[in-house]
Amino acid sequence: MLSAKPWKVEGVILLILSLMLCFCAGSLAVAIMHHGAPGRALSVGQMIVAALSFQGAVLILVTRFLREHGTTWTAGFGLSRDWPRAVLFGFICASLFLPVGWGLQWLSAQVMLHIPKLHLKPEEQQAVQTLQMAVTWQHRLALGLITILLAPAAEEVLFRGILYPWIKQAGFPRLALW
Numbered sequence: 001m002l003s004a005k006p007w008k009v010e011g012v013i014l015l016i017l018s019l020m021l022c023f024c025a026g027s028l029a030v031a032i033m034h035h036g037a038p039g040r041a042l043s044v045g046q047m048i049v050a051a052l053s054f055q056g057a058v059l060i061l062v063t064r065f066l067r068e069h070g071t072t073w074t075a076g077f078g079l080s081r082d083w084p085r086a087v088l089f090g091f092i093c094a095s096l097f098l099p100v101g102w103g104l105q106w107l108s109a110q111v112m113l114h115i116p117k118l119h120l121k122p123e124e125q126q127a128v129q130t131l132q133m134a135v136t137w138q139h140r141l142a143l144g145l146i147t148i149l150l151a152p153a154a155e156e157v158l159f160r161g162i163l164y165p166w167i168k169q170a171g172f173p174r175l176a177l178w
Helices: 009-034 044-068 073-077 083-113 126-133 137-169 173-177
Strands: none
Touching: 009 044, 009 137, 044 073, 044 126, 044 137, 073 137, 126 137, 137 173
């Protein structure tokens, strides 16, 4: 559901610029922390800094953005009182898709391995490598919270809650969809 209030162009641009600044600062911090260890997976601390520099900044900056637009999270994003039903629906859909996703992952790895001219080797994502490196339950809990809660929430808020309605209300519904 789109916000009843259109987002102000200046507000969206300021939000995007602020997020880019936070992302660049976080990337620089991670690069400095990772100096001297190229090719190795990021440490748990580096992964947390990287996630907070973007996803954490999204949640903080969107709160400010909503306040500047004179709206609340509920009104701004069309959140309903029927959220338990929405969460249950999301859980059911995720449970149904998970085996399909695993199958597609396996299939893509097989294709990569069996095309000799490409010389591709499937590699795990940085986040997966870092999670495997984490030795304490506290590190795994922190990475799990970032991966399962923070990142998806921040990305949905930014892309579906701010950018999609802004582009659609600007008169470009197909571009908003893409």
